[in-house]
Amino acid sequence: MDQQIFDIAIVGGGFSGTLVAAHLLGQSAGPLRLALFEAQPEQSGLGVAYSTVDRCHLLNVPAGNMSALPDWPDHFLDWAQRQTDLIDPPWVTAVDALAYLPRRAYGMYLRSLLDQAEQGAGPAIELARCIDEITAITHREGRVVLQTAAGSFVAARQVVLALGNFRPRDPAIDTPDFYQDSRYQGSPWSPQALADVAKTNACLLIGAGLTMADWALALSRSGYQGTIHVLSRRGLWPAAHRPYRPVAFDSRLRDEPSTVRRLLRLIRSGVDSEEGDWRAVIDGLRPHSQAIWSALPLVEKRRFLRHLRHYWDLHRHRVAPVVEGSLDQLLRSGRLLRHVGRLQSFAQSADGITVSYRPRGRTIPETIQVDAVVNCSGSESDYRKLDSPLVRSLLEQGLARPDPLHLGLDVAANGALLGTDGIPSQQLFTVGPPKKGMLWETTAVPEIRCQAAELAQTLLIS
Ligand SMILES: Cc1cc2nc3c(=O)[nH]c(=O)nc-3n(C[C@H](O)[C@H](O)[C@H](O)COP(=O)(O)OP(=O)(O)OC[C@H]3O[C@@H](n4cnc5c(N)ncnc54)[C@H](O)[C@@H]3O)c2cc1C
Structure with missing residues (x-):
């Protein structure tokens, strides 16, 4: 050879x-x-x-x-x-x-x-x-x-x-064949994807994190006149950076918290203190994050992933203030609509795609009509x-x-x-x-x- x-x-x-x-x-x-x-x-x-x-x-x-x-x-x-x-x-x-x-x-x-x-x-x-x-x-x-x-x-x-x-995992739904449809963009970072979606009258972005923000802004900048629907499970929305006074955790962190409950208490005591807002607390923990993670027993790490992961990500990964402003404008203009619930199925027809989801806290599903779907649910x-x-x-x-x-x-x-x-x-x-x-x-x-x-x-x- x-x-x-x-x-x-x-x-x-x-x-x-x-x-x-x-x-x-x-x-x-x-x-x-x-x-x-x-x-x-x-x-x-x-x-x-x-x-x-x-x-x-x-x-x-x-x-x-x-x-x-x-x-x-x-x-x-x-x-x-x-x-x-x-x-x-x-x-x-x-x-x-x-x-x-x-x-x-x-x-x-x-x-x-x-x-x-x-x-x-x-x-x-x-x-x-x-x-x-x-x-x-x-x-x-x-x-x-x-x-x-x-x-x-x-x-x-x-x-x-x-x-x-x-690329993100395809969400579990009743109609997984839909993921073969060319109107589904499973790789949100693919260079061709935006041009395809920009031709449609309405699209659905699955997930409401930073990739959703990228998509909403890029569509808007491309002159997209259609409606951008955003569906997320918990209704969380990207938070923006702001100037703050840093919180120094060095003296309080002689021992890393050994449970998620103690970690939460530490974060809350930081936020309650007069030193700064939650951004200062999250960023103040950053130099200690790896040590805190290593010190948590496996069972506590699992607890963190089950209950806090999405909230941590929201507070830790923030957008630039100008991005927040542009998202606000899209929301106010009615060109971006937020939905909160669990995705159930997609029904395809030549006219479009009917998205069915179960709104949070409710049992009766609702539907949205779109022409394209982009998976913005985060890296697998x-x-x-x-x-x-x-x-x-x-x-x-x-x-x-x-x-x-x-x-x-x-x-x-x-x-x-x-x-x-x-x-x-x-x-x-x-x-x-x-x-x-x-x-x-x-x-x-x-x-x-x-x-x-x-x-x-x-x-x-x-
Ligand atoms: C959309 C987005 C925005 C981000 N913005 C920021 C930011 O503003 N600031 C920040 O600090 N971090 C940001 N991050 C975090 C980001 O993960 C890191 O900053 C960093 O870019 C990760 O780099 P990487 O090389 O590990 O991964 P990647 O950038 O994913 O690169 C991995 C590369 O490996 C290639 N590859 C994979 N498998 C193979 C194979 N088998 N053979 C050959 N090639 C292969 C892929 O094609 C890819 O190009 C962002 C992440 C994303 C996804």
């Missing part, structure tokens, strides 16, 4: 994979042969979050906290302030530490970071950027062999799985349910296993995958969202940038 051989192969060219690659290029004394695989050409060096081209899709973290480099806090802000085209009212009116800049701009920043790392790398250090999906991984003669969708094989000494965010993290051939290959061979809460993969502290035998792999590692079961707070830039730098070091010394 004719096979290319690399020292390290990274699977996934989003923020996590790109950043690990940049650190490896920057930190290695060489020689080093590195491959970076990305399945979707338009996501190469950008990933799901930063490949959008829509200027109303803003970062949900202020520019001052979006540096990709943990030791250089203003790195992104400095880069952004050198760009000449970021001011774009009403979305961006200033480029300062508190600004919520377009996600597309962040993607450009990431690409420039990798380009610079490649240009600055020593002569014996090579990066191969490959547009191909990895569909299977096997071990052979001390190496990892990666099979690609295009039918080739490459070998590597070590592999980083930077697989990131997967249960690896047993993913339709990724690579993930199936890893699980079937016992090279990886889901974490006990099914939030991602079971990993050691350094990101090494645990196989079914529970032994940390010397060759397979992961970074970012797949570590959610272990860390909980691991899906956003401030956490991933530290993991990426540390993982690069681990790989280079092993």
Whole structure:
């Protein structure tokens, strides 16, 4: 078999994979042969979050906290302030530490970071950027062999799985055949999806989180004249950032709360104190989130997921104030209608789609007429349910296993995958969202940038 051989192969060219690659290029004394695989050409060096081209899709973290480099806090802000085209009212009116800049701009920043790392790398250090999906991984003669969708094989000494965010799970309904209908958009981040839905007279967005906000704003900006229906189970709605006075938890957190009840008490005491609003409390807990999560027994973590997860997500992941304002305008104009209840079925006809749902607290179903349905219900993290051939290959061979809460993969502290035998792999590692079961707070830039730098070091010394 004719096979290319690399020292390290990274699977996934989003923020996590790109950043690990940049650190490896920057930190290695060489020689080093590195491959970076990305399945979707338009996501190469950008990933799901930063490949959008829509200027109303803003970062949900202020520019001052979006540096990709943990030791250089203003790195992104400095880069952004050198760009000449970021001011774009009403979305961006200033480029300062508190600004919520377009996600597309962040993607450009990431690409420039990798380009610079490649240009600055020593002569014996090579990066191969490959547009191909990895569909299977096997071990052979001390190496990892990666099979690609295009039918080739490459070998590597070590592999980083930077697989990131997967499309949402299709909600359980009485009529699952509907999910084959071309009017159903199951992948909300697919580049073609918006153009298809924008042609309709009415659409349904399932879920009322940040992806719903992205869709509602992008449809509105595209000149959509139809009605946007939003259906959510609990009636929660995105909260916005506001300035606040920070709450410092250091003195109160000598011991992490060991139950969800104690955690709630801690949050309530923070909110009741005169120090700030709930945003200050949630953000004040952020540096402690991983330690709090680790200290909770499994049964308490499950309790948190059952009762508090959606409320935590709502308060923790907030939109820029301008996004909140645009959503309010859509609501006030009657072009966006909110429904609260559980989805039951879809009935298709040539004229449209009848959506049936059971309103919260009621028994008699109601219906909505639409022409398209978009699943905005959030990334699937249960690896047993993913339709990724690579993930199936890893699980079937016992090279990886889901974490006990099914939030991602079971990993050691350094990101090494645990196989079914529970032994940390010397060759397979992961970074970012797949570590959610272990860390909980691991899906956003401030956490991933530290993991990426540390993982690069681990790989280079092993
Ligand atoms: C819409 C959205 C907006 C967000 N906004 C913010 C924000 O403003 N601030 C913030 O801090 N965080 C934000 N996040 C969180 C985000 O998860 C992280 O910031 C970060 O982008 C995660 O990067 P990643 O590389 O781990 O995952 P991804 O961006 O999902 O990248 C993973 C990549 O791996 C590729 N891939 C997967 N499997 C294979 C395979 N088998 N072979 C080859 N390639 C493969 C995928 O195609 C994808 O491009 C956002 C997330 C989303 C979904």
